[in-house]
Amino acid sequence: MKFAIALFSPAHSPASRRALRFAEAALAAGHEIVRLFLYQDGVHNASANIVTAQDELDLAGEWARFVRSHDLDGVVCIAAGLRRGVLDEQEAKRQSRPAANLLPVWELSGLGQLHEAAQQADRLVCFGGH
Amino acid sequence: MARSMLIITRQSPWSGPTAREALDIALAGGAFELPLGMLFLDDGVFQLTQAQQAAQLQQKDLTANLQALPMFGIDSLYAAKRSLSERGLDATKLSLLVEVLDDDALRTLINSYDHVITL
Amino acid sequence: MATLHMLSYSPFADSRLASCLRLLAADDALLLTGDAVYALQANTAQRQALELMPVSIALFALEEDLAARGLTAVPERLQAIDYAGFVELCCRYDRTNAWL
Numbered sequence: 001m002k003f004a005i006a007l008f009s010p011a012h013s014p015a016s017r018r019a020l021r022f023a024e025a026a027l028a029a030g031h032e033i034v035r036l037f038l039y040q041d042g043v044h045n046a047s048a049n050i051v052t053a054q055d056e057l058d059l060a061g062e063w064a065r066f067v068r069s070h071d072l073d074g075v076v077c078i079a080a081g082l083r084r085g086v087l088d089e090q091e092a093k094r095q096s097r098p099a100a101n102l103l104p105v106w107e108l109s110g111l112g113q114l115h116e117a118a119q120q121a122d123r124l125v126c127f128g129g130h
Numbered sequence: 131m132a133r134s135m136l137i138i139t140r141q142s143p144w145s146g147p148t149a150r151e152a153l154d155i156a157l158a159g160g161a162f163e164l165p166l167g168m169l170f171l172d173d174g175v176f177q178l179t180q181a182q183q184a185a186q187l188q189q190k191d192l193t194a195n196l197q198a199l200p201m202f203g204i205d206s207l208y209a210a211k212r213s214l215s216e217r218g219l220d221a222t223k224l225s226l227l228v229e230v231l232d233d234d235a236l237r238t239l240i241n242s243y244d245h246v247i248t249l
Numbered sequence: 250m251a252t253l254h255m256l257s258y259s260p261f262a263d264s265r266l267a268s269c270l271r272l273l274a275a276d277d278a279l280l281l282t283g284d285a286v287y288a289l290q291a292n293t294a295q296r297q298a299l300e301l302m303p304v305s306i307a308l309f310a311l312e313e314d315l316a317a318r319g320l321t322a323v324p325e326r327l328q329a330i331d332y333a334g335f336v337e338l339c340c341r342y343d344r345t346n347a348w349l
Contacts, residue, residue: 122340
């Protein structure tokens with residue numbers, strides 16, 4: 001099966017870890033993940049600026065490693081990202097902001113990418129809230 | 131054949147960006163002429179009341195953007211009958227033309243779409 | 250054409266469970282994750298509501314969430330699943346609806 005996975009809550013939410021564990025299990029079962037899409041507060045999972053305590057789970061780091069090691073398509077909604085201060089180099093420059101903080105495995109793009117993924121996927125699974 | 135998506139919007143316009151971000155998903159899909167439906171459920175029906183004044187809270191007017199939905203080819207708009215009555219709202223006095231559905235009809239509705247996003 | 254509904258909020262401070270229960274169709278399934286597993290807490294109206302759902306509606310919970318919360322006295326009809334089971338459920342049902 002082809003899965004599109006969307007995440008709507010930040011790295012410190014239980015839903016983020018749940019989404020990652022789900023994504024790992026999907027690949028382990030031989031399924032394909034057509035895209036990971038970060039929306040609403042989910043954009044924070046793509047931030048390079050999150051610092052977790054030594055004895056706490058670094059979900060943003062884990063997500064980045066997961067996306068990179070499986071060469072997945074990781075997209076962050078640009079409108080949601082801007083609203084929450086998650087910017088790449090191009091946007092930081094364009095908006096005259098002091099820092100770019102998007103982890104390089106992720107790409108800023110529009111909601112069209114969520115729809116494209118939904119069109120390609122057999123299943124769209126959303127994670128968010130608590 | 132294009133896969134259809136139902137967007138269930140459950141928040142009032144005044145509780146943060148969720149109502150707008152749900153609408154944005156619908157408008158983005160409409161721009162690509164995808165088969166979409168939008169259901170106003172629970173506090174989401176508060177998006178449909180009249181005489182709202184977004185400027186009072188220095189917010190953009192969601193009502194105007196909701197009214198743009200048919201222009202984007204999205205006219206499958208629904209509201210939950212129970213949500214309206216629980217909140218004392220008159221289904222005949224809404225700011226948007228929606229089909230009001232009871233729980234039975236809503237179950238059928240949800241199960242008629244390929245994908246569902248509930249915000 | 251059945252739906253796997255997913256909940257993750259505690260039902261004691263939140264209306265998602267109540268809303269979801271009204272919209273479950275006969276062949277749908279309900280998966281409790283995160284604090285939504287507290288709906289299984291014994292001697293609560295929420296637990297009763299789950300037990301009163303038609304038998305045709307399958308009830309699942311993520312076992313890690315049950316274990317984390319020390320919830321051992323769960324209804325017979327409840328099927329505890331792991332992530333492999335979670336993925337399989339998403340394939341089994343035609344669509345998912347997460348009550349974010």
